[in-house]
Structures are given as structure tokens and as C-alpha cells.
Amino acid sequence: MPTSASRSPARSESQSAAQSPAVGVTRPRAGLRHAREWGYALGLVAAWYALAQWASAHFLDVAPRPDAWLRDLSAHLLIGGLLFLMARSVARFGVAMVVLFSAFTVGNALKLAVLGGPVMPDDFVAARNLFLLLEGWQLWGSVAMLALPLGALAWMFAWRSPRAWGAVATVAAGVWMIVAQPAVVTSWMDARFGDWVWNQRGNYEMRGLPIHLVQEAARNLARRGAAPASDEVDGALALLGATQPSPFMRAAARRDGRGGRNVHMIVLESFWDPVALKAAGLSADPLDPAFRKLWKAAGNAKVMSPVFGGYTANAEFEALCGFPVMTDAVFFEGRLRRDVPCLPRHLGEAGYRSYASHPNAAPFWNRINAYRRIGFEHYWSDRDFELDDMNREFLSDASLYRQVLERIGPELGNGQPVFNYVLTYFGHLDYPLNAQRPQVIDTRTDNALVKAYANTVYYKSRELMAFLGELRERDPDAIIVLFGDHLPSLGWNHGGYAESGLLAPNRAQFDDPMFRTLVSTPLVVIDGKRGPLRTGDLPIYALPALILDLLDDERETMLRFAARSDDAVRIRPLPGVQLALEGKRLTVCRNGELLPECEPVAAWVAAIETLKRDLFSGAQHALQAPAGKPMLQTVELEAEEMTVEAALDTLATEGAPDV
Structure with a gap:
């Protein structure tokens, strides 16, 4: 084997x-x-x-x-x-x-x-x-x-x-x-x-x-390169015609006990004049006749917004901080990294109490941190309001106005001036109405959003005028600034606008007047008993300087840097394009086009961008006093980086933020 x-x-x-x-x-x-x-x-x-x-x-x-x-x-x-x-x-x-x-x-x-x-x-x-x-x-x-x-x-x-x-x-x-x-x-x-x-x-x-x-x-x-150096900031200030600011945060600029004129700023969600939609066949003018009369007295002025259809926070930033937004990003979200003397803080140094009201979720667009950084003392959000009159998830303007007046009313005549900032929520896409607001405007267009929006404006304008009537009666000397934050979205590819020839479906097809239409919403500025002012069309970032002029506030401030550029020319920067408005003449400067009249516009934009990076995320050289001492002490801790120990130390020394 x-x-x-x-x-x-x-x-x-x-x-x-x-x-x-x-x-x-x-x-x-x-x-x-x-x-x-x-x-x-x-x-x-x-x-x-x-x-x-x-x-x-x-x-x-x-x-x-x-x-x-x-x-x-x-x-x-x-x-x-x-x-x-x-x-x-x-x-x-x-x-x-x-x-x-x-x-x-x-x-x-x-x-x-x-x-x-x-x-x-x-x-x-x-x-x-x-x-x-x-x-x-x-x-x-x-x-x-x-x-x-x-x-x-x-x-x-x-x-x-x-x-x-x-x-x-x-x-x-x-x-x-x-x-x-x-x-x-x-x-x-x-x-x-x-x-x-x-x-x-x-x-x-x-x-x-x-x-x-x-x-x-x-x-x-x-x-996201290095922050501008001091010599770059000096060059930008010189190009804008600004001298080195004096210490405008100095307490000597304020007189304790002095009364001041209250300031009310009302930012109206998606507020625009739908009568321009000629092809829509509106059965009636949606705007309240009282608003139409008030707006006519103001010369039918318009603000030029940095955004279309959304990103309200960028319009807010401009209205509160006096600098334009030029990028497709929400400035509050990642570019506001320093405490800055925007309008709430600037007025606060003159003795004003400041209130921000918006009945949306408090953290939306990083508003808790952004409002704190720009100087608001109080921020009332959805959790602070009685949500008693809802158009789906949006609190009506009538309820918002009533509740704001209930809160600030007792302070309007107590000797300490008030900066009252109200951002409405009603009017958001897709423009829902509750049973108490039946549709009263009909249209011939098949675009359902156009009809819904026209009816929203019907109620929004009437609730606004009812509020203005009561506010002016109770606070007759107040400065009141109201404007639409951006145009409403009216369907795919500019839907209702394209139907009426106001906008092309694609931005590449825009002519110059279309760019102006894209950014323009109603503006009314009421100078107390003098009534509405004829301001002409203004970019939103010019509003803080206008308010300071009406208050006879001559303190040096960053809020005038952008507005100082040239009173005869108003520049509306957008991502990659700038609108230069001189009287009735409009010049559209598209990046890459070599137009002689666009060269100073490009230089202005570059200078403003340098100052903006310095002020809101850099070393804030533009806020340095001549002696080189900072005019504003800033809190360096970012919310997302703050440790528990640092947060407790901050609360112990400063108190909890009122948000």
C-alpha cells in the first residue's frame, strides 16, 4: 500500500x-x-x-x-x-x-x-x-x-x-x-x-x-485673507474723503438727561407696488390710498436693496450699519465678527434705548449675535410675542404693531429717547392669508403668486397705515423711516415680472432699467411734524447717515463713510455689478466692462470693501483715535468658540443679554 x-x-x-x-x-x-x-x-x-x-x-x-x-x-x-x-x-x-x-x-x-x-x-x-x-x-x-x-x-x-x-x-x-x-x-x-x-x-x-x-x-x-493693515485703511479713508474720526464714542458727546427725538425704523417684508405688473390685470390698486398719498408726498422715493426675493438680513445690515453688502452671502452669518458702533450703539452713546422686534425664531440669520454686536439692548423675537393673529406661520403686522406699541408706548415721552426697530414677518413667500383676511383683489394672470401677493399688500399697507396713524399721534416729533426690504418673489425665473416685461427671465438678458427695478422698493421718511421728506432714491446703506442728519448728530462716525462718497451720485453695489445713479441718469457698471465713468465707482467699491473688512472682522483701525487708542472695546469671544468658563465670566461681569 x-x-x-x-x-x-x-x-x-x-x-x-x-x-x-x-x-x-x-x-x-x-x-x-x-x-x-x-x-x-x-x-x-x-x-x-x-x-x-x-x-x-x-x-x-x-x-x-x-x-x-x-x-x-x-x-x-x-x-x-x-x-x-x-x-x-x-x-x-x-x-x-x-x-x-x-x-x-x-x-x-x-x-x-x-x-x-x-x-x-x-x-x-x-x-x-x-x-x-x-x-x-x-x-x-x-x-x-x-x-x-x-x-x-x-x-x-x-x-x-x-x-x-x-x-x-x-x-x-x-x-x-x-x-x-x-x-x-x-x-x-x-x-x-x-x-x-x-x-x-x-x-x-x-x-x-x-x-x-x-x-x-x-x-x-x-x-478670507489677512485683515487690512492700517495704511490700507488710511488710504481707503482718504479716497472716500473722510478724515481720521474723532473719538465719537466719547461720553463728552452726550448730555445726560437731554431729551431727544425718537427714531422708528420699520422694515417691511417684501413690500413693493404691484400696480407695476401691467400684464397681471389687477382688479384694483392693492395699496391703501392713504399710503399712496403719503408716498406721493415723499416723491414716490425708493430704496435700492442689496437683495432680491430673500436674504432680508443683508438689507437689515445696511440699514443699521451704513455699509453696502456686495456678495451672495448673509453678512450676519459669518462676516460680522466684531462689536461695532452701528446705529443702535451710536445712538445708545447719546442716551437712546434701543429695541429690535421681529416675530421670527430668534437665532434666524444669526440675529441674536448680530443684534448684540451692533448694539441693540433688547431683542424681541417670536417667543416674546403673543402669536394671536397668524397667517399660517407668520404673525400679522397688525398684531406685531399693537404689541410693539404696548411695550414701547410708556417710554415714548419719559425723557429718554428710543430707537425702535421693527422688522415685519407677514408678507413672506408664499403670501398666505388667514380666514379673517379674505382675498379682495382679483387678477387675469394664471400666476397664483401674483394674486396672493396683491392681496397680501392690500392688508399689509392698511395695517401699516393704521399703525402709522396711532404712532404719529402718540409721538408727533419722531423720525419715522419705513421701506421694503426687497422685491417679492413672484414665480419661477422672475415669473410675474417677466410676464409684464419688468425683468427678463435670466439676469444675462437684463438691460439697465431692469437692474434698477430689481433693487427698488418704496421708501418713506417722516421728519416729525414736518411730514414726509423728498429724499430721492437712496441705497439702503445711506439711511443711517440720513437719520443722523435729521437728529443734528454731528459726531464723527463710521455711519457716514459710505454715504460721504458723493452726494450727487448714489452707488448701489451688487455682486459683480454696480448701479451709479446721478439724478435721473443710471449707469450700470458690470465687472469687466471698461467704461470711463465706472473707474471711480470701482475705486469707491474697493475702498468701502477695505473699510468693511477692517471694521466688521479686522483690527478696526478706522475706529482708532489719533492717539492710537481704540474707540470701542470689543469682545473677542465668538459665540461658537466661547467656553463655559468664559461665558460664566461674561455673565458675571456684564449680565445676561436681553434677547
């Missing part, structure tokens, strides 16, 4: 002979299987892309240009390839890819259709505000757009696969490169994909969404 030892060589030879063909067959089959899986994965991306772009173009009229399809598809395929390297299987990859890509595409298309601009990097920082604004199916839909992609990625990820972690390392390396050299990345991408500064929709259309987001993220990082 053969031994096991004698059988081993034979068995090994036979096994090797039997197995060798199988090895040779297995490797090609595995290669074919992998190739087939990659084909399926990338084919799914291509199929999704074709369907998504068709749906977006068909239903919302939003899509990249045909000459951008190849680069946009290539970017999606590249991202899809990285995702597939992380995936457990083709099936899991397919589900996660569709959910993730669709969330970005739908969100971008909706923003473009409603507000006219694509998703920007700052939108991801500001996205949490949506959860404070929405309710019902809109809230749950927004939560789903965030939670589902994250959940799908976690479900797809091959946690034990070296290949998956290698793909993650590749993505991390790309992110590190952008963070480490944002200016280089921006310059390289601008040279290859272009940059249409004043038309972000055009940027999206010629780049596609992934390239657009990477390019603008690099640009955002590149902008």
Missing part, C-alpha cells in the same frame, strides 16, 4: 494541473466582472444626468448650456467614480448616487427658479435657518434633502474596504489643496471655466453645478 508520502507528489502535480486552468479563467472573469460593474455604475450616472437635466429644464427652465454638458457630465462621472470606489455594491451605489445628486440638483434648481441665483458655498452655512423658517411638509422636505443623502452615503459605504478609504483620502487631498491654495485654484479654474461675476446664474450655466461649487468655494476661501 503506498504511503501518504509517496502519494503527495502525485497529488500535488494532479491538483496543480487541474487548478492551473481555473486560475487562468478566474482572473479574466474577475476582470470582466469588475469592468462590467464599472460600466453599470458610470452608465447609471450618465442615465441619471440625462433624466435630471431634462426634468430640470422642462419643469423649472433651469439647465447648463449645451456647450457645458460634456464638462458637467464629466464632473458628475468623476464624482460618481469616487463614490463607486467607496461603495459595497453597484446597487447600493446606484441608490446613494441618485439620492445625493438629486438633492443637490433639485435644491439648486429651486433656488435658481425662485431667487434667480444658483446654490453658493455660503448657502450650506445658512441652510440651518431653513429649519427655523419652514413647517409642515416644507420642513420635512428640507430635512429629508439633508438627512437622506447622508443616510444613503453611510448605508452605501464599504467601511472595511481599503479601496473605500483610499477614495476618501483622495477626496481629502483635493479638499486640502483647495484650502491650502484657494487663490491658485480660483485663478486656474477662472482661466478654464470663466467667471461672470455679476451673473451667477450664467456661471452655473457655463460650468455645471459641481464645477461651479468647487470654483466658488475656492473663491470664498481666497477672499
Whole structure:
């Protein structure tokens, strides 16, 4: 009987002979299987892309240009390839890819259709505000757009696969490169994909969404350079014609016990004159005749806002701090990092008590921190009001005005002046009304938002005039400033405006008058018993200086820096474009256009931007007294960085903020 030892060589030879063909067959089959899986994965991306772009173009009229399809598809395929390297299987990859890509595409298309601009990097920082604004199916839909992609990625990820972690390392390396050299990345991408500064929709259309987001993220990082040095600030002040300010925060500028004129600033959510919508066929003028008469006495003046359809906080920043916003980002969210002598603090040094009222969630647009930084003593938000007259989730203006008067009424004549700032909430998209406010305005247009908005204005203007009547009776010497924060959104791609020829569907098609229409809302300034003033059209950031003029407040202040530019020319900066208004003459300076009249405008914009970075996030050289001592002691601790111990120390020394 053969031994096991004698059988081993034979068995090994036979096994090797039997197995060798199988090895040779297995490797090609595995290669074919992998190739087939990659084909399926990338084919799914291509199929999704074709369907998504068709749906977006068909239903919302939003899509990249045909000459951008190849680069946009290539970017999606590249991202899809990285995702597939992380995936457990083709099936899991397919589900996660569709959910993730669709969330970005739908969100971008909706923003473009409603507000006219694509998703920007700052939108991801500001996205949490949506959860404070929405309710019902809109809230749950927004939560789903965030939670589902994250959940799908976690479900797809091959946690034990070296290949998956290698793909993650590749993505991390790309992110590190952008963070480490944002200016280089921006310059390289601008040279290859272009940059249409004043038309972000055009940027999206010629780049596609992934390239657009990477390019603008690099640009955002590149902008966050070093704060301006003192010599840069001095140069900006000199260009603006401003001398080095005296210590306007000095207590000597204030007379204790001196009475002053109260100041009331009323910012009206989405307040505009819908009679301009000629194609809408309005059955009646929605504006209260009393408001129409008051506005006519003010010369039908308008303010020029930095925003359209949303981002109210940027209009607020301008009205309270006297500087223009020129970027597609909410200034309160990440660019207001220092305590600054904006209008509430400036008036506070003259003995005013300041109140901010807005019946929305307190943290929305970072208002708790922003209002504190600019000097408000009291901030009343939704939790401080009786929500007794709601138009869906929006407190009516009538209730807001009544409750504000109940609170500040006793202080209007007690010898200490008041700065009363009211930001209304009623009038927000999509303009709901409760049963006590039936529709009274009919339209011929099929645009439901136009009809809803016209009826909202009907009630909003009447509630405003009832409040003004009582306020002027109780406080006849007060300065009252009221204006609309921005135009309302009236449907996809400027909907109702395009229907009446006021705006083109796409910003690239705007003529000069359309840019002026885009930013103009009603303005009324009442100078106590003298009545309404004929101010002419003003950018919102010019309002603080106007209020100080009416108060005969001659203290040097940063609130006059931007307004000092040239009384004959009013400049309305927007992202990538500036409107220069001289009398009835309008010049639109689009970045990249070499118009001689735009050269001083560009220099003014650069100087203002330098001062803004210095004042609101830099060393505040512009607030230094001649001796070099700071005119304002600032709190360096950011809310998100404040430790428990530091917070307790702050509360012990300063008291709890009244918010």
C-alpha cells in the first residue's frame, strides 16, 4: 500500500494541473466582472444626468448650456467614480448616487427658479435657518434633502474596504489643496471655466453645478485673507474723503438727561407696488390710498436693496450699519465678527434705548449675535410675542404693531429717547392669508403668486397705515423711516415680472432699467411734524447717515463713510455689478466692462470693501483715535468658540443679554 508520502507528489502535480486552468479563467472573469460593474455604475450616472437635466429644464427652465454638458457630465462621472470606489455594491451605489445628486440638483434648481441665483458655498452655512423658517411638509422636505443623502452615503459605504478609504483620502487631498491654495485654484479654474461675476446664474450655466461649487468655494476661501493693515485703511479713508474720526464714542458727546427725538425704523417684508405688473390685470390698486398719498408726498422715493426675493438680513445690515453688502452671502452669518458702533450703539452713546422686534425664531440669520454686536439692548423675537393673529406661520403686522406699541408706548415721552426697530414677518413667500383676511383683489394672470401677493399688500399697507396713524399721534416729533426690504418673489425665473416685461427671465438678458427695478422698493421718511421728506432714491446703506442728519448728530462716525462718497451720485453695489445713479441718469457698471465713468465707482467699491473688512472682522483701525487708542472695546469671544468658563465670566461681569 503506498504511503501518504509517496502519494503527495502525485497529488500535488494532479491538483496543480487541474487548478492551473481555473486560475487562468478566474482572473479574466474577475476582470470582466469588475469592468462590467464599472460600466453599470458610470452608465447609471450618465442615465441619471440625462433624466435630471431634462426634468430640470422642462419643469423649472433651469439647465447648463449645451456647450457645458460634456464638462458637467464629466464632473458628475468623476464624482460618481469616487463614490463607486467607496461603495459595497453597484446597487447600493446606484441608490446613494441618485439620492445625493438629486438633492443637490433639485435644491439648486429651486433656488435658481425662485431667487434667480444658483446654490453658493455660503448657502450650506445658512441652510440651518431653513429649519427655523419652514413647517409642515416644507420642513420635512428640507430635512429629508439633508438627512437622506447622508443616510444613503453611510448605508452605501464599504467601511472595511481599503479601496473605500483610499477614495476618501483622495477626496481629502483635493479638499486640502483647495484650502491650502484657494487663490491658485480660483485663478486656474477662472482661466478654464470663466467667471461672470455679476451673473451667477450664467456661471452655473457655463460650468455645471459641481464645477461651479468647487470654483466658488475656492473663491470664498481666497477672499478670507489677512485683515487690512492700517495704511490700507488710511488710504481707503482718504479716497472716500473722510478724515481720521474723532473719538465719537466719547461720553463728552452726550448730555445726560437731554431729551431727544425718537427714531422708528420699520422694515417691511417684501413690500413693493404691484400696480407695476401691467400684464397681471389687477382688479384694483392693492395699496391703501392713504399710503399712496403719503408716498406721493415723499416723491414716490425708493430704496435700492442689496437683495432680491430673500436674504432680508443683508438689507437689515445696511440699514443699521451704513455699509453696502456686495456678495451672495448673509453678512450676519459669518462676516460680522466684531462689536461695532452701528446705529443702535451710536445712538445708545447719546442716551437712546434701543429695541429690535421681529416675530421670527430668534437665532434666524444669526440675529441674536448680530443684534448684540451692533448694539441693540433688547431683542424681541417670536417667543416674546403673543402669536394671536397668524397667517399660517407668520404673525400679522397688525398684531406685531399693537404689541410693539404696548411695550414701547410708556417710554415714548419719559425723557429718554428710543430707537425702535421693527422688522415685519407677514408678507413672506408664499403670501398666505388667514380666514379673517379674505382675498379682495382679483387678477387675469394664471400666476397664483401674483394674486396672493396683491392681496397680501392690500392688508399689509392698511395695517401699516393704521399703525402709522396711532404712532404719529402718540409721538408727533419722531423720525419715522419705513421701506421694503426687497422685491417679492413672484414665480419661477422672475415669473410675474417677466410676464409684464419688468425683468427678463435670466439676469444675462437684463438691460439697465431692469437692474434698477430689481433693487427698488418704496421708501418713506417722516421728519416729525414736518411730514414726509423728498429724499430721492437712496441705497439702503445711506439711511443711517440720513437719520443722523435729521437728529443734528454731528459726531464723527463710521455711519457716514459710505454715504460721504458723493452726494450727487448714489452707488448701489451688487455682486459683480454696480448701479451709479446721478439724478435721473443710471449707469450700470458690470465687472469687466471698461467704461470711463465706472473707474471711480470701482475705486469707491474697493475702498468701502477695505473699510468693511477692517471694521466688521479686522483690527478696526478706522475706529482708532489719533492717539492710537481704540474707540470701542470689543469682545473677542465668538459665540461658537466661547467656553463655559468664559461665558460664566461674561455673565458675571456684564449680565445676561436681553434677547
